[in-house]
Amino acid sequence: MHWAEEQEAEVRRRTWIAPEDCEIAFGDFAQTWLAQARLAETTRAKYQSYLDTHLLPQWEDWPLISIFNSHIEIQAWVNEMHEELAEPSVSSVFALFSTVLNVAVRARRIPANPCNGVRVSSGDYEADRQVATPVQVLRAAMRLHHSFGQAGFVLALMDGYTGARWSELVALEPHEYDEVNRAVPVRTPLRESAGKMSKAKRPKTPAGKRWLQLPDFLNAVYTDLVADSEQALVFTGSRGGMLRRGNFRARFWRPAFDGDPRSDLAWLRAPVLPGFTFNEGRHTHRTWLAEDGIPEVARAARLGHRMPGMANVYEHVTPTMKEQVLAALERRWRGSVRALSPRERDRLMEMVPRLREYYPVEGEQKAS
Template sequence: MFVLAGNAVGASAGAEFDLAFAEVLVELGPFLAGGGAAFLDQSEFAAVVEEGDVVADDVLVEDGDVAAGGVDVELDKSAKDVLILFSIIMGEAVEEELIGSNPCRKLRTTFADAPERPHADTDEVDTIAWRMHPGNGLLVQTAAHTGMRWGELTRLQWARVHLDHDIPHIVIDAKDRALHEINGRLELGPPKTSSSARLVHLPPFLADELRQHHHRAPNTRFVFTGPHRTLHRRSNFRRRAWLPALTGNPHHGWAPLNQNLHFHDLRHTHETWLVKDDVPRVLRLTRLGHKRKDINDRYSHVTDRMVQAMLDTLQTRWTTDGGRTWRDATDTEQDPPP
């Protein structure tokens, strides 16, 4: 949960909470998913929440979220419970004359299901990746074929990538933490949940692509890096690589492609593929780092046969609908796809 202290920040704004009373949320710690609230001042919030960026992993801030005189937000049940409790506490504070007004008054909430996010098919992912520099393209392919989060991918180190194992895989260790960008600074912070620590098995083609990627830059510590081997910044990647790939380029004969797609939607894309391919729910939860919430989930277990069958379907997707590889290039533009 992000709490904005001070004034709103235009089209990417949160509620206007009085910083003097923000400490009240400390009492709500046990009720908040993800370990508590992040208190950000106006400049920090503006840096973190850019239009179209992902906040708290699954919440998107987009055009139209902010209306005159308040903020329209759409909440799931957990967030609804927290907001109701917080509003009650603030209401009591008003009655006791500790504060002048309830800071929740400008929130207009709805609790219906959020609009369905777009996803991409295999060929769309392949085309988006092809339109990027090889390293960025492989980042896209890895996100779509593993379901890993942005923060997990951008802080991934080669020491955690095991390509010579019988079944190549990536180890996501909570001790490594995830990469966050706050107020223009790149920092390592805690993963979303304890379930984020997991093994992510790789289909053969992706293991091969990662080997070639490592061969191109054998002395790097991190798998995916930005210009000059620096860590990725989400805003830069979105502006320089993601949006141009979706917008298209008439000079290269690139047509616009799935323009409402966000990088985080590659995670939704991966789960959609797994559902379509009849991958068992328990394996989907484990692979994506989701908590097991239902009774049936607690009594189900992932088997090697399940994993192999899933990898076979992902490999088939690649060979049937994808299959493009990048030439060894250092420039930022690829030739138009055939």
């Protein structure tokens, strides 16, 4: 059947949707629906909070038809929410998202609800997230230096040693760096919508707006990268454009952790930690801090999480806690360098000579 005949058949079946009706942004549609819905004031306030905190930061500018075609992205978003919210909260936020999309179906804006089939509950059989060791992060970072350059090396270390999200790191701009506190800001993440890259209007959550102090070794390589940058963003593609997660993952990240058996270089062939994802770097960072005895309030602040209940009111991050975090990360870095073989260590220092200052030789003081 030809396209025109298919369209005519859909009109007769009353399933045809005008293309322009599919292009309305989720944020506009959701706010219009909420304003017109007959709801108790407490329910309306709750829904508005869910929109402002969870739905709009992710989906606000997405056309409804793009969401309809993005079942995999919806599942990934739900999985990410599980890292920050209790399961009942994830279910509540997702239920509102699905409700809005059901309204869109009834309003003939999309053919069906893409939330159907998305797994919301974590389930007892969900695979455990992997935790990398510091030396695994370092070895993968060295491979990324080989394949992607200094930016790949620094990005891998930032993943493990800051716990920031991909969207937060690739949105960093050179001029934002705080030289006094040796910190980078997390403000508005970069996001990809319908194939287009743009900065979000707000952080993923209110607690997500924060400063991340860098341990000495990471501060050194990051500032070198910033000093050499001629682009608007610190981490960019080969031609200076915004870094796309899918391309970077397939071409560079996966071979770094999974190994590349076809490589001519023996040190690139064996796997480091098969299947390890960028998001698991965030989980790894959180686990490291817990193992090192960092107070929960400091862990939450670094990851951009909100402390539950009254702890959010009465517990605060102190300068001592911040120093504990940096000291713990420095210890892990030193341990990772010691864990390399002599040949690997030589390769690291050839790649990044600046790091000689931050590799502690026995009996020698680190340069100040």
